[in-house]
Amino acid sequence: MRPVANTRSATGIPTARLAVWWLIASEIVIFGGLLASYIMHRLAHDAWSQQAAYTNTWIGAFNTLVLLSSSLSAVLGHKAADEGNGQKAAKMLYFTMLGGVTFLVVKAFEWTSEIQHGFTITSNTFWSFYYSAAGLHAMHVLAGVIVMGIVAATAKKNEELHRVELIGLYWHFVDVVWIFLFPLLYIAK
């Protein structure tokens, strides 16, 4: 049972959506701090571009495509949930989860190959940032996939459909973080 507190809406914004926005606000400063540190270091170390040259832009681009497409199905899931079609919303979320899993699998192969070539997290501070920032992001993708599975399971029974929008909001945020990471870690050679 929910407390009455959870049913009120003095701002007119649903409480759960408000909370997700605040969650995203707190995440923005975490990634913001990490990326600002990286950018400042990068500007001070021209030599890092030689390290960055070893990152595989094509794999990064493929993952960008996968992640962006997965956001599309999250939006379609939200639309279906708004129409009260929990079955369809769940199906769309499964597509999004597939995208997330693909992203992680590609990343796993990419990292394995890089580590085998000797580029480990300790080999240079560029690689430290590379693994830390992308790793923190990958943890967010993984968490998103897991939570999305739970949301999809309830949405399938036509329950708690508002959650489809909330996990979508979070997923878009994870996307946006990657849109910053991709050029910073891959394109800028």
Add this chain to the structure above:
Amino acid sequence: MAESAPATHDDHHEPSGLIKYIWSTDHKIIGMQYLFTGMFMALVGGFFAYAFRMQLAFPGVDIPGWGTMTPPDYNALVTNHGTIMIFWVAMPVLIAAFGNFLIPLMIGCDDMVFPRLNRLSYQVFLLSTIILLASFFVPGGAFGGAWTAYPPLSAQSTYNLTPWGAPLWLLAVALEFAAFLMGGINFITTTMNSRAPGMKMHDIPLVVWMIVLASIIFMLSVGPLFAGAIMLFFDQVLGTGFFDPNRGGDPVLWQHMFWFFGHPEVYVVLLPAMGIVAEIITVFARKKFFAYTPVLYTTFAAGVASFTVWAHHQFIAGIDPRMAHIFTVTTLLISVPIAVIVFCSIATLYGGSIRFKTPMLWALSFIFEFLLGGVTGIYLGAAGADVYFHDSYFVLAHFHYTFFPIAIIGTFAAITYWFPKMFGRHMNETLGKIHFVGTIIPFNLIFIPLFILGLAGQHRRIYSFSLFPDLAKPEFQDLRVFATVSLLVMLAFQFVFLFNFFSSMIKGRKAEKNPYDANTLEWTTESPPPHGNWSELPSVYRGPYEYSVPGRADDFWPQNEPS
């Protein structure tokens, strides 16, 4: 879930026995959990202070309860005293305990919007507490690199000699941050969305505003340090070089990340304390709070400005002198909004009919003592003076004059004021006043000598001054002994409080609904409030501070009373 709408209040089952206290989602119980954990940690932090002050006053002595202190012991105790008092006392008590207890009661709803998230927040906090305490029992002992944990000392175990203590300390702090982020989201969304019908923005009591603003400031400032904590953790356990200048890293980066959070953190704990003081002085002066709206917007301004001052902690860290000028200006500027809030609190007293009950004594002493802390901060905010004062006992005395009023005086004010509501009984007023006098006078006697020692050049973080002939002179050592004896007196008086607290909980005078004739909503329900807080949730018709309104028979006008 045990939570239920008050409409079905009689039907639903409230968990009983121990489960009620350790697995509850009720905001009042979670508030108590935070309060008691914070009080326990205050005893730990106080014991640490006792131990290292004994070492400073009587170097090499066999300290009762500790034994002979080694330099690594000393460093670990000083480090963890600071860490505990800020992250495990000031924050859990002022924000989490009183935020949890007061927000739903003061805005007129039955619980937080996310009760289970709230419970998780406490459980993560408890885990962080256990990890921090456990770090004293690992090989190498607890971390001793100061609560600011500057690398390279904190990053490399070859320097700090605590291969387990340092990462555990960092992990505990990071988990504590996560707990407060969860709690903060709850506080903010609850206050934004779940206010009683009729409660407009300017009808929210100041203490609720202050706790919510503190939560927002915390949330927006802690992110970079969270990232920094991950980086430092990797430096410690994986051997990366984020903060190692030999490998392209930058140790000053940590200082920026730490203080970008660390200075707003001062306001994170200051604002709730100021809110508590605002509630108390209006009730015990029987006057409307002076300039509610300007104070509110001034607080917004102070919150924004608090993000622009952090590098005043780094004036001697090799930052660009031009940057030091900018941070000097912003630092001196931020004293303006804080002074406005303090002056408005004082102006509230003017023309009031003041009642010197124990909570009021604490509130007034907060204003006085915090002013001393604020005024001495002006010297440190000016880069020219700070170059001389940096890392001296002057700095130490200054921030104890700010943090002691916040974390200790503010907490005692709040506990003595809301005790009847929390436990349904009154505390003993005579014991309360004895405890007040026995805390405030020794507090000043501890730290005024330390100001003098700091001006004389006494450096912080020194285990024994006997190796420094200039500082080991008898006149200085006498001041150190004086400060330590004052500390012993102050700590002894805390037993008066503990006795009063626990004995009043069991056999204090029964408290009525509204013992102080106060206006805010928490005083309109039973003491202590039942599960669900009200049998019928209140509506709000006016602001929180309508005291001594001309033309009314009563000198108070509860927020929920229809006009």
